[in-house]
Structures are given as structure tokens and as C-alpha cells.
Amino acid sequence: MTGPEISVIVAAYNAMPYLSRCLDSVGEQTLEPARLEVIVVDDGSTDDTAGHLTERTADRPGWRVIRREHNSGGPAVPRNDGLDVARGEYVFFLDADDYLGPEALARMLAMARKNDSDIVLGKMVGIGGRAVPRSMFTRDQPRTTVWDSRVFWALNPLKLFRREFIERHGLRFPVDLPVGQDQPFVARAYVHAKVVSVLASYDCYFARLRDDGGNNTQREGGAVRRLPLLNAMFSLLPEIVEPGERRDLLLRRVLQSDQREFLEHLGRENDPALRHHAFDVFRNHVSRFATPSVVSPLPASDRLRLELVRRGDLAGAVEMMRFQKDGEPWNVRVDDGRAYAEYPGFETDLPRHLFDVTDELSVVHRLTAAAWGDAGFHITGEARIPGLPVSSLTAQVVLVTRDGSTAYPVPTRCVPVEDRIRFETALDFTDLGGTLITPDRWDVFVDLDWSGVHRRVRIGARRDADVMTGESTRLVGDGIDVRTVTAYLTKPFGNLSFDVDMRRGRRPLPVTVALTTRGGAFRGTGTVPAIGLPQDAIRWSLRTPAGDRVPLPGGSSGTGHFDCALPARRLVTNGRLECTIRGLTGTDPTPVLAGGEPPRLRAWWPSPRTWRIRRHGTQVRVDNAPITPVKIMRRLRRRLAGTFGR
Incomplete structure (x- = not known):
């Protein structure tokens, strides 16, 4: 293609000094600059963001700045502005507070191309206490979907999207939400995506918690500001997903993650009227959507809070949220093989199953x-x-x-x-x-x-x-x-396993033998790591070119120590060394020479010959050459010259 491969869209509002590190990380990408387009939308900043952008983009072809005169109130409008002018085959949304790992875009682009991905998630790392999604980044997932993975628990847009996919489905960020504008956008994208890829083997995205509290989701009045988002998500999911397990999966994420954030902010709301209003709106959603099929797989603490919300117990729900957030210790009570957490309210009339943590106990x-x-x-x-x-x-x-x-x-x-x-x-x-x-x-x-x-x-x-x-x-x-x-250790998780006669891809077992020449014979010794072998189970032989097997004298112990001999009197033809183990099924072991080749062996009967053992590819070969009268005379002359020349 003639245009850029990736358009990086950065929405910036009063982003200094964080914007500097953000743009540095884009400029330091290992992906060639000509393959990138960088679009920074200044959303009416009143600090020195505008001046910094002018300075940073002046001599960078492919970098452009869009300036908005007035702040739009959130990242949705500037992100949409960036999408409207983007030319890249893919788009990547980068927050001005954050930065990328040097190889992030190159690795995500490679994964997208290899798997024909609509969306690629790169592993996120929280900086300065910033919480980031983690459960979907346990391993690389080249080809998955929202239904077969944990990706729906990452509803931020800080990902790589195929631009044609975005335009085909008419995806834009809703501009009427004060917070969480990314969630409806990403939720629709996940549901429509045929292939979602997860790159967990590289730290792609570094999300920073701003010292000045300027992150959009950290602002005051969070509970009330989240009501439009909750209303939007509880309206959207039934619209785009039919009833059943798939809808339950998506609702489960909203009733878990957004419930936690909502109650956390609700506990900080000082206006009692606003507090009760926000709680009542959320309670209506919980009463409608928190069905047993949705709630049952959730952790006990979430099940308990949702039940308290359903019952209208605002104080109890907020107390339980604080209890968990503060990491308060709790005891476990065991009854009939089940473990129950003694959370607040354990001794009340609340159903015991709400406190059942048996399946959550971590090891x-x-x-x-x-x-x-x-x-x-x-x-x-x-x-x-x-x-x-x-x-x-x-x-x-x-x-x-x-x-x-x-x-x-x-x-x-x-x-x-x-x-x-x-x-x-x-x-x-x-x-x-x-x-x-x-x-x-x-x-x-x-x-x-x-x-x-x-x-x-x-x-x-x-x-x-x-x-x-x-x-x-x-x-x-x-x-x-x-x-x-x-x-062996499994890949990619590294768990301990044993391969018993499956031979790890049917590879033959190598048997190392050390060979010397002594007493008119080649003599071999070695040890095959073994436990409980039958006596003399390890046997050596010479396989002739005609296919005959000539047994060689020797023996072995139950722990795998063996010896063998190739006497000169038995060496009558070329061949290859073979090792067999009595009682072993499958492929015979492969002999491997330890150290260098042994000295040559001369045999005079039944005809004068020189024998040698050498490596030949994956085989250990036994070869010979005749000792002719000419060779004998040459050898005799060398010896005489050495004797009388002193």
C-alpha cells in the first residue's frame, strides 16, 4: 500500500509534561517512520501542550496536529476527529499520559498481518499505581474472539484496530458520555470482530496514573458521572447480543468491573440526594440483569454486593466495597467440605452461598x-x-x-x-x-x-x-x-510433565559411547541414565551392508552402565554400530560417539586390514581398508629411517 500502515491517534488535553514522553515513545518505535502516521488532537489545552506540539511536529513528515478551540469534555470527540482523517491500514489509540514499548507497534502489526486480525491487544503495564487489565495477558493468543477469552475485561480502546473494520461497522466514540466513552465503542468492535489477537509476551503499553489526578476516570463525582455509561451499556448489550450464554458473559463483566468502580465512587459521594439517586438507578439495572446465570460464576464478594444492591442496602454494599478495597482480613469457616468467607453480614439472614469462596481459594x-x-x-x-x-x-x-x-x-x-x-x-x-x-x-x-x-x-x-x-x-x-x-516443562506455561514413551515428537534416545582401542579390539563403555533395567538389557551389534546383525560381546547393569567390544577377529565387513535395549518399545536408541574417534585397529587375519570407527552423519560407522604390500614396505622404511637416522 502507498499510505501509512498505522495511524497513531493521540487525544491531548493539558497533557504536559506527560505528552513529551508519550511522543518520544512513538518516535522511538522500531517500525520505520515512513510506515507511521501520527495524529495528535489538541482538545483545547490551556497549558503549553500547543506550543510543545508545534515544536515536536515541525520537522516530522507524517505527524500532524489538529487543534480544537474549546475543550470537548472528554476523549471521544478528539478520537473521532483523528479517525476522520486517518489514512493508515490500522489505527492505534494512545492516551497522552501514557507511552509505548519500543517494539510495540511492530510486534502488534506483525501479529495482525499473520492472523488477519481485526483487533490486537498489547500487554499493558500500570505505572505509578495505575490499575490495568491483566487477566487476558497470561499468554499470547494469536487467534481468539470475545467469546473464547477474557478480552471483554479490557474495554479501553488502547489497541490496534483494522481501520476498514471500523469504517465498515460505522464505529465512533459516543460524545454524550462524561466518562467511559470507550466502552460502547470497544464492546461493539469485539462483538463484530472475527479475529482478536492478544500479544502478552511483550510489554506494549505503559499506562500512567497522573500525579495531578488528571486522568479522566479519576475525577470527582464519579458515581453520578458513571450513570450515563451504565445506562448506555445496559441498553447496548441486549441490542447487539441475543439472550443466552454470550450475553451473560458480557453482562457479567459490566456487573463486576463497573459495579466495583461505581460503588467505590458512590462511597465518596458527599451529597446524600445524589448518592441515593445514583444508587437507585444502578439498583434497577441490577434487578433486571443480575440473573443467576449471570451472577453465579462471579466471586463471592461480587455476588454479595450485587445482592445487597438488589435488596436496596446502600450502606451494606458500600461497606462491603470498602472492606475489600482496604484488604481487610477475613476468616474462613468450613462446613460440609465448603469454605465460607466471614465477610460483613455473614451472621445475618443473607444466603450462605453468597459467602462461598471454596472455588476462589488461591493456592x-x-x-x-x-x-x-x-x-x-x-x-x-x-x-x-x-x-x-x-x-x-x-x-x-x-x-x-x-x-x-x-x-x-x-x-x-x-x-x-x-x-x-x-x-x-x-x-x-x-x-x-x-x-x-x-x-x-x-x-x-x-x-x-x-x-x-x-x-x-x-x-x-x-x-x-x-x-x-x-x-x-x-x-x-x-x-x-x-x-x-x-x-519436561510445558510451553508456554512451564508446568512439570512427563512424556512416557511418546518420545517428545518421536525423537530417538541418544546413547553416548566412549571408544578406545585395546587388546586387539575396539572397546566401548558408557551409561544410559536408567532405573530398574533388566540385566544385560543394553546390547550392541554391527549392522552389515547386507542387513545382517552381528552381535557384539558385552553387558549392562540395571542402572544403565554398559560395555561392549569389537574384537579384530570378528571384524570381517564394514557396517554401522547399533544399540538395542531389551524390553524397550518404539524406536531404537541412536549411538553417539563421546569425544574423538578412537585409534585405528590393525588386524592381520584372515587378511591384513586397518579398521576405524568414525562419525558419519547421524551414524557411527565401522570402515576398513586393506593393508597392501606397498603400505607394509612404506611403514617398514619409515621405521628403519627413524632407527638408523638417530
């Missing part, structure tokens, strides 16, 4: 050791459930197949240590359920139990720096059968 865990040992794979870690005393807490490591159909609890030793429990176990793969572990991919969990309250979590993602720096493999046998067990 804080860390692996402190994970490595193979003589008896199996040793795991040591620590875990706790915040808010619960450690005295009654128990932990048990569990191996679970990837499809969840089979689980083996493993004997685990637990020791309380201060506010956490330390657990350790050795996974004996020869005796799981009384048998050798079956081929599959096995994930490692830890089960925590506290007075009948049960939590199961994957482990490995949080671990000490020196734990599991790479995958490691052992052969595990029960004296008859042998399995290839590889410990």
Missing part, C-alpha cells in the same frame, strides 16, 4: 527441587492457601494423564513450615498403581486438603531459578519392560 505454590535420583524423580516444593492455617493443611502429589482419565496419587511427605507446608516425594515410575507406568503424557498436580476443603493445582510454573533448566530422560524398567520417561 500459592513453588517447586524448590525437581530432578532424577536413584529411586525415581524427586520433587520438593512448598504450598499454602492464603487465609487458612497451615496446621491442618495436607498435600499430595498426583500424576494425571493429559486427558484426565487416569490419576495416581503418590505417597508424599508433608512438613508445616511457618505459614506454608513443605512437601516432597519420589516418583517411582516402576510402581504406579502396582504396575509400570503406562505410555502417555502425564501432568503433575498437588492436591491440598484443609478440613475437607480440596484444591488441586498444576505445579512447575513457579519454581526456583535452578529447577528444571531443561528436559531430562531416564529409561525406567520393572525387570521385564522398559519405558522412556522424559521430564
Whole structure:
């Protein structure tokens, strides 16, 4: 295309000194300047924003400033002004208080092009205490939708949008909302988008909390100013989404995130009349839309506040909001295997299920050791459930197949240590359920139990720096059968798992052998990391060009130490070294030479020959060359010359 690829739209109002860092970050993008268009809309600033823009854009082709004589009251109008003149294939909205990571636009553009995305979310970072959405940025999601992800919990417009997509759906920011103008715009965009991408592997957007309180959402009178937004969203969602699970999902976000902000601001409202008016309007929305299918998946604190709002208990709802925001400690009561938070109002007539936090109890865990040992794979870690005393807490490591159909609890030793429990176990793969572990991919969990309250979590993602720096493999046998067990960390989450005979993409197991020449033979030694191998299970042979297998003398122990020999008297043809392991299913191991090639071996019977072992691609080859009379005479002359020449 001939025009810019990205139009960056910045709405600025009295944005100094923050605007300077904002524009610096755009100018420092690794994306070539010719591929960018920068549109800054000065929304009637009364500080030195205008002068700064004149200075910064004077010598920058592709940068333009639109000046509004009077302030519009919010970012909607200047953003729309920028959209009206944008020429880029994509548009990115950047607030004047914030700034970008150097590679942000290049990475988001690459993701958009690769996945044909309508919208790309770049990971956000809060600066100075600014709260930013986080739940959707746990991992990269190249192709998703609003229905299959958490993106609806990020309703700010600070994203990359395909401009044709915006124009096709007639998207513009509503100008009649004093706050939250971005939410209806982004909500419509999400619902219409066929592909939404999430770039979580790079810090793209740095959102700053202004020292002067100038962020639009931080202004006074927040509860009353939010009423038009709430009215707009509760009107919009039923309009654009049919009743059912999808509508419930979007309503759930509004009744969670906007409820929290609304009640927080309501608690700071000093005018009783305004306070009760705003509460009554919100209560009507809650009574209509907070149905069980919408509210049930929410955390207990949100369910409780919404019920208090539905009952008209303004003081109770505000008290509960303050209780949570201030991080007040709360006790847990266990009854019939369920955990209940003793929030304010616990001992009243409120239904007990509103306080049920069983499924919300977080598990804080860390692996402190994970490595193979003589008896199996040793795991040591620590875990706790915040808010619960450690005295009654128990932990048990569990191996679970990837499809969840089979689980083996493993004997685990637990020791309380201060506010956490330390657990350790050795996974004996020869005796799981009384048998050798079956081929599959096995994930490692830890089960925590506290007075009948049960939590199961994957482990490995949080671990000490020196734990599991790479995958490691052992052969595990029960004296008859042998399995290839590889410990590895999953991608992208880094959880501990085991590949049992799935061979991590069917890669053959490398077997390293150190070869020397001694006593008229090539002699090899080495160790295959193993547990419980049958005696003499590791066997070596020479595969001839005719396909015959010539067995070689040698033996091996149950821990994988082996030796083998290629006597000169048995060397009658070229070939390649092969290793087999009795009881092992699947692909045979691949021999690998340790160190350099061994010295050559000369054999005089049945015919004079020189034998050598060398690497040949992925093979270890045995080759020979005849010792001719000419070669014998040359060698004799060299020896005589060395003897009489001294």
C-alpha cells in the first residue's frame, strides 16, 4: 500500500509534561517512520501542550496536529476527529499520559498481518499505581474472539484496530458520555470482530496514573458521572447480543468491573440526594440483569454486593466495597467440605452461598527441587492457601494423564513450615498403581486438603531459578519392560510433565559411547541414565551392508552402565554400530560417539586390514581398508629411517 500502515491517534488535553514522553515513545518505535502516521488532537489545552506540539511536529513528515478551540469534555470527540482523517491500514489509540514499548507497534502489526486480525491487544503495564487489565495477558493468543477469552475485561480502546473494520461497522466514540466513552465503542468492535489477537509476551503499553489526578476516570463525582455509561451499556448489550450464554458473559463483566468502580465512587459521594439517586438507578439495572446465570460464576464478594444492591442496602454494599478495597482480613469457616468467607453480614439472614469462596481459594505454590535420583524423580516444593492455617493443611502429589482419565496419587511427605507446608516425594515410575507406568503424557498436580476443603493445582510454573533448566530422560524398567520417561516443562506455561514413551515428537534416545582401542579390539563403555533395567538389557551389534546383525560381546547393569567390544577377529565387513535395549518399545536408541574417534585397529587375519570407527552423519560407522604390500614396505622404511637416522 502507498499510505501509512498505522495511524497513531493521540487525544491531548493539558497533557504536559506527560505528552513529551508519550511522543518520544512513538518516535522511538522500531517500525520505520515512513510506515507511521501520527495524529495528535489538541482538545483545547490551556497549558503549553500547543506550543510543545508545534515544536515536536515541525520537522516530522507524517505527524500532524489538529487543534480544537474549546475543550470537548472528554476523549471521544478528539478520537473521532483523528479517525476522520486517518489514512493508515490500522489505527492505534494512545492516551497522552501514557507511552509505548519500543517494539510495540511492530510486534502488534506483525501479529495482525499473520492472523488477519481485526483487533490486537498489547500487554499493558500500570505505572505509578495505575490499575490495568491483566487477566487476558497470561499468554499470547494469536487467534481468539470475545467469546473464547477474557478480552471483554479490557474495554479501553488502547489497541490496534483494522481501520476498514471500523469504517465498515460505522464505529465512533459516543460524545454524550462524561466518562467511559470507550466502552460502547470497544464492546461493539469485539462483538463484530472475527479475529482478536492478544500479544502478552511483550510489554506494549505503559499506562500512567497522573500525579495531578488528571486522568479522566479519576475525577470527582464519579458515581453520578458513571450513570450515563451504565445506562448506555445496559441498553447496548441486549441490542447487539441475543439472550443466552454470550450475553451473560458480557453482562457479567459490566456487573463486576463497573459495579466495583461505581460503588467505590458512590462511597465518596458527599451529597446524600445524589448518592441515593445514583444508587437507585444502578439498583434497577441490577434487578433486571443480575440473573443467576449471570451472577453465579462471579466471586463471592461480587455476588454479595450485587445482592445487597438488589435488596436496596446502600450502606451494606458500600461497606462491603470498602472492606475489600482496604484488604481487610477475613476468616474462613468450613462446613460440609465448603469454605465460607466471614465477610460483613455473614451472621445475618443473607444466603450462605453468597459467602462461598471454596472455588476462589488461591493456592500459592513453588517447586524448590525437581530432578532424577536413584529411586525415581524427586520433587520438593512448598504450598499454602492464603487465609487458612497451615496446621491442618495436607498435600499430595498426583500424576494425571493429559486427558484426565487416569490419576495416581503418590505417597508424599508433608512438613508445616511457618505459614506454608513443605512437601516432597519420589516418583517411582516402576510402581504406579502396582504396575509400570503406562505410555502417555502425564501432568503433575498437588492436591491440598484443609478440613475437607480440596484444591488441586498444576505445579512447575513457579519454581526456583535452578529447577528444571531443561528436559531430562531416564529409561525406567520393572525387570521385564522398559519405558522412556522424559521430564519436561510445558510451553508456554512451564508446568512439570512427563512424556512416557511418546518420545517428545518421536525423537530417538541418544546413547553416548566412549571408544578406545585395546587388546586387539575396539572397546566401548558408557551409561544410559536408567532405573530398574533388566540385566544385560543394553546390547550392541554391527549392522552389515547386507542387513545382517552381528552381535557384539558385552553387558549392562540395571542402572544403565554398559560395555561392549569389537574384537579384530570378528571384524570381517564394514557396517554401522547399533544399540538395542531389551524390553524397550518404539524406536531404537541412536549411538553417539563421546569425544574423538578412537585409534585405528590393525588386524592381520584372515587378511591384513586397518579398521576405524568414525562419525558419519547421524551414524557411527565401522570402515576398513586393506593393508597392501606397498603400505607394509612404506611403514617398514619409515621405521628403519627413524632407527638408523638417530
